[in-house]
Amino acid sequence: MPEQNDIYVILTPAGVLHGFSSANPSEQQLALQAVLAPEESMTARAWGERYSDTWLDMFIEEGWIETLEKRVVAPHVQLDNFLKYVAASLSGSRRVVIASDEGFCLAKMGFTQQEADTLSVAAADFYGFLERQQQRGWAVHGYGVSFFTSIDMLMPNTSIVFLWINKTGYFLIIEDEPLINNRAFVELVWGIKATGERFEQRARLAEQSDAKEGDAADDDTQTVN
Missing domain, CATH: 3.30.450.30 (Dynein light chain 2a, cytoplasmic)
Structure with a gap:
């Protein structure tokens, strides 16, 4: 498996079927799902550091992951x-x-x-x-x-x-x-x-922003008192 940072990974159709087939996915299925990152394709190095180079080699051998030479941007879907x-x-x-x-x-x-x-x-x-x-x-x-x-x-x-x-x-x-x-x-x-x-990420950021505004308002109230 090449180790260059410019080698990217993506799921094959078989990898999608296996990775997303269960309501209660296994650790390996969750690892496959993570290949489809929310913004763009992951590098092989980044995915391997997060999970396992052994798994990466195995998934490629199983035909669940393929490597790409160019970055691919995740689709924005309606x-x-x-x-x-x-x-x-x-x-x-x-x-x-x-x-x-x-x-x-x-x-x-x-x-x-x-x-x-x-x-x-x-x-x-x-x-x-x-x-x-x-x-x-x-x-x-x-x-x-x-x-x-x-x-x-x-x-x-x-x-x-x-x-x-x-x-x-x-x-x-x-x-x-x-x-x-x-x-x-x-x-x-x-x-x-x-x-x-x-x-989900936007919702979390909105909640954090609301929480900070609430804390700031409490601090202002305490200062006035």
């Missing part, structure tokens, strides 16, 4: 607008829905609102079904599920990918051929993660 940009790279028919784990449609492309709402509820119901069956001992673990209308099962009609980003569930619903083995899929997940982390 889901509806961003989905229009990446829909063709995710779905053979450019029909995609992003749903919450509560069954609400967060963004859609190529579907009517009613279709998107129906699919969002169905995705949440099916995820709940999988969880119940796992609790009963059905040893099924995976990143998603596909439904077929043809008995030959050569091409799915609808696929659902289950993702957990910033401790929140997201379901990526793709019509026709799912095309997730590309950088657009990585950028979509990266954008959702980075946007959430930026929002």
Whole structure:
């Protein structure tokens, strides 16, 4: 593994699927998630110092991380607008829905609102079904599920990918051929993660600013008294 500071790391689609597949991620999954930093791609050296060069080598060997020679800026995502940009790279028919784990449609492309709402509820119901069956001992673990209308099962009609980003569930619903083995899929997940982390950071700074103003007001009151 090269040690130069100008070697950057990013997740592969397989790395995204593995790293964001669990509501209760392992330490290695959290380490994979951290590769998608909120502002820009991390250097291999910085990530290795934070976690482990051994893990970095292993993740690259597993095909979960790839190295880049140039820095990549994290996407700034407004889901509806961003989905229009990446829909063709995710779905053979450019029909995609992003749903919450509560069954609400967060963004859609190529579907009517009613279709998107129906699919969002169905995705949440099916995820709940999988969880119940796992609790009963059905040893099924995976990143998603596909439904077929043809008995030959050569091409799915609808696929659902289950993702957990910033401790929140997201379901990526793709019509026709799912095309997730590309950088657009990585950028979509990266954008959702980075946007959430930026929002949390701004909220923390606002709370700290309010606290400082409150302390200053108390000091002024004490001085007057």
